[in-house]
Amino acid sequence: MFSSLLTASLLSLALSASAFPEYRSLAGLSAAEVRAVARTFQSTPGAQPPPPAINDTSSKLVFDDAHPYEPARPGDIRGPCPGLNTLASHGYLDRSGIATPGEIITAVQEGFNMGWDLAAFVTYAAFVVDGNHLTNLLSIGEKTPETGPDAPAPAIIGGLNTHGAFEGDASTTRDDFALGNNFLFNETLFDQVSISSGDRLWVNGTLDITSAAVHRHNRILDSMARNPNFTFTTPRYLTAYAETTFPLAFFVSHQKSDTSLSLGLDDARSFLQNNKFPDGFYRRNGSYGLTEVFAPFPDVLPGKNEGVGNYVVDPEDPGFNGGGLCYAYYKQSNLTLAMYPDPTDELRTALQQNMASFYSALGDPTCEEVFPFGQ
Numbered sequence: 001m002f003s004s005l006l007t008a009s010l011l012s013l014a015l016s017a018s019a020f021p022e023y024r025s026l027a028g029l030s031a032a033e034v035r036a037v038a039r040t041f042q043s044t045p046g047a048q049p050p051p052p053a054i055n056d057t058s059s060k061l062v063f064d065d066a067h068p069y070e071p072a073r074p075g076d077i078r079g080p081c082p083g084l085n086t087l088a089s090h091g092y093l094d095r096s097g098i099a100t101p102g103e104i105i106t107a108v109q110e111g112f113n114m115g116w117d118l119a120a121f122v123t124y125a126a127f128v129v130d131g132n133h134l135t136n137l138l139s140i141g142e143k144t145p146e147t148g149p150d151a152p153a154p155a156i157i158g159g160l161n162t163h164g165a166f167e168g169d170a171s172t173t174r175d176d177f178a179l180g181n182n183f184l185f186n187e188t189l190f191d192q193v194s195i196s197s198g199d200r201l202w203v204n205g206t207l208d209i210t211s212a213a214v215h216r217h218n219r220i221l222d223s224m225a226r227n228p229n230f231t232f233t234t235p236r237y238l239t240a241y242a243e244t245t246f247p248l249a250f251f252v253s254h255q256k257s258d259t260s261l262s263l264g265l266d267d268a269r270s271f272l273q274n275n276k277f278p279d280g281f282y283r284r285n286g287s288y289g290l291t292e293v294f295a296p297f298p299d300v301l302p303g304k305n306e307g308v309g310n311y312v313v314d315p316e317d318p319g320f321n322g323g324g325l326c327y328a329y330y331k332q333s334n335l336t337l338a339m340y341p342d343p344t345d346e347l348r349t350a351l352q353q354n355m356a357s358f359y360s361a362l363g364d365p366t367c368e369e370v371f372p373f374g375q
């Protein structure tokens, strides 16, 4: 009785949903698809401007009673990002692993004190190519009907697992797409960091900037040597170096270490493998945003392999040499246009809003705004 009432009310909602094709009957939908319809009405459908920056950026206990750890339930989605996975496992993000850009921007600030500009830039750089513009939902991992109905190909709406749209090669704890699984924690790769060696990796069981940079460099060399499709151009070039600093910037509890950039092995594993705040975890004191991100020893120029071991530098790609963020913004804009060459009016409006939100994350940039979907 209850389930038929639920189906009936979902059906009436669906019939008024412009984002959900009217010709489809809910009767033939899977449970996941029914949840997708329901979620479309729980959140405000359609693109929204980004939420504001949080006011209080002081250190505080974030593994608190209101945010208990719960392992992912069957059907909950986790993906390549240990930060977002952890936020979902503690309820800062919807535990399903499906979220709006606004929810992600707020959650990464609340849970980790990521700066608003960095949060908005990364979120929109990913959302415009991996998210569903009509329902405003993104999967933090695999493609799922829970983000809503597909747009026509070549749009993918594949979630953060999608290789080559935002996710890329040479991750520190996930394999390259061409070599293995690009979103699951990989013990072998983690061990390359965690086994203490002459390279100063995990000296005395802790990760510091030097060891993180060595590991970053080793991962690049490994991909050059083994991955025939290794691609290390913007935006992956920027995110790879930025993410090397993230464990030190975000995974060190403020209570344990006020100033030092040094992360213990167990705490690193807690985030990277278990998607869990260590007990009593305090977020950092003060935000870490675009102006704070630094590239630890970027020793390779952007480029890609043309065959194993044959790395060719891309002369167009500035990397960190000025204008890199603008170049990333233009590149993601072009990719979005390639995915949505002929959007419907409603989709075009959502794309316009999300492209404007993406540009706003740049703050006061030196680059011109582009309008691939009109103004």
Ligand code: HEM
Residues within 6 Å of the ligand: 080, 081, 082, 083, 084, 104, 105, 108, 112, 114, 118, 119, 120, 122, 123, 126, 160, 166, 167, 168, 169, 170, 171, 172, 173, 174, 182, 236, 239, 243, 244, 246, 247, 250, 251
């Ligand atoms: C703001 C929204 C965010 C998005 C959309 C995002 C997305 C991603 C994606 C797609 C990857 C995979 C990178 C690749 O393989 O190419 C990744 C990796 C990573 N993310 Fe996030 N992320 C976000 C925020 C955060 C936050 C707040 C943290 C830390 C608290 C974080 C920490 C990391 C780390 C450490 C990695 C590297 C994992 C590895 O190398 O194995 N991210 N993120």
